[in-house]
Amino acid sequence: MTGNHLSSSLKCILLASLIFFCNVAVAGEAVKTVRPITHPGVGVDHLSCNLLRSIFGMRLRIWQDGSPIRVFVLPDNAPIHNVFSKQQLNIFPYQLRATWDRLTFTGTGQAPITVQSEDEMYALVASTPGAIGYLSEARIDEHVKVIHVD
């Protein structure tokens, strides 16, 4: 009897996998260029890919002048976040999430601040000292500073 329960549970898992396979939406992302941006007061123009990754990985926490770095990101499932992670950081969004979770839930660091839209990203990075984030190229203007990745 119990054995039947278990095998029906197994069948449910397999069935769920099948239903899922049929529903995988091929979410085509419009190819965009996404650039890292900072608050205009941040005294940095260039960053290596490695340093940029350390910053978004929340391991490098202060700018060279000693002021705190404040990192802003879009939600894990935002297409712009995906493009930025892969294009500029050469890392997958799930790896960033795992890194942030390890820091948060061991108390050895903090996760970045999540914003809900590019508008919010623009407004907060432009107004928060020490802020770093990213925007698609078309939305960047003189109120934020573009960081060139070497």
Add this chain to the structure above:
Amino acid sequence: MSISRICQVVRRHLFQYSMILTGIWFLPASSLADQLAQNENLNPLRINGFLSQGYVKTDKNNFFGKSDGKGSLDFRELGLTASLRPIGKLQLSGQLLWRRAGKGSRHGISIDFGFLDYSIITKPAGEFGIRLGRTKNPLGFYNDTRDVPFTRPSIILPQSIYFDRTRNLALASDGAQLYGESRTDWGNLTAQFGTVFPQVHDRDTEVSILGANRPGDLKTRLSYIGRVAYELPNGRFRFAVSGARVNAGYDPGINDRLDSGLLKFTPLILSAQYNAERWSITSEYALRIFQLQDFGVPAFEKKFTGESIYLQGTYRFTPKWEAMLRYDLLFTDRTDRSGKKYAADAKGPAHSRFAKDLTIGLRWNVTPSIMLATEYHRVNGTAWLSSLDNPDITHAKQHWNLFSFQASYRF
């Protein structure tokens, strides 16, 4: 005073005590945060949390409660994490945990970690610092975050390495930890080393180590723990070596047939992981040298080495859906992998000395904060079963199956 009256008083004091502890973490922090933060995003205080409800059903044997028959809902995790970073070099962190997982984990609210972290050196090329207080034990890839459902590859971690029955011993310890990180173009090297006092005061740990709930108590002693990890800058490959020397003493009770003996436990874990966009492969291997001495009873003079290994593959169909396949092996004594010698010495059934667990799982990240997971285990052996949930291991069945479902929420 009647017993029930005493119980009431004790309970009230315990409640007040836990409220005070909670207050220590959150009250001063929030008022300081208010002063420091003009705008929400400058707030140095972060509060995160998670809660989960699991269901475990086995056809034979019990895991996380009375799981055979109708199954067990006795698997719940609640955590509240606070961290305060008033300046770039200093962080105060704490986590309160409430967890139920069968008879082995019934301690009410506990302080999972609580420490001060100061970076003595912090540069783009790396950092060096110290942590003081209760820190999570850096063992393998998963021990530090083992109670956070979102960080686990499966509902139940590979039990060969992340035993649930001695989890408190492995969980966190009190003391000082030095850490360092070096970031270069060829990779990141991180190291942690702690001189600590592990937690040994719970029943499940005592039963696992001493075979029964003894009149006396295990007492923590100075222990050492460390981990060195290397990963490529893009995190594709990750490697780690971690190890500990856990020392504990036994404080005999009244009419105790055991003397004040010593426990020396030396686990060594090798970990490796490869991460691609769609899939990850993870494997960990552990040797566990376990020694009991000076208990004054021949049965408690022993030294043996256990061995564990698992190989795990994760496939991400989309960011929302992942499947997991794992094979996990545990041998309590590597010189007697089949347990035949153990059985021949009439110490217990052979199957209580090994476990081979084939697991298949599916995970659905419904939203970034809601996760549903399900998995199925086909197990040969009973070595990692808790004797609190399975009081008579001679009646345990060698071949058994486990099904589990878990819903988790985070903020």
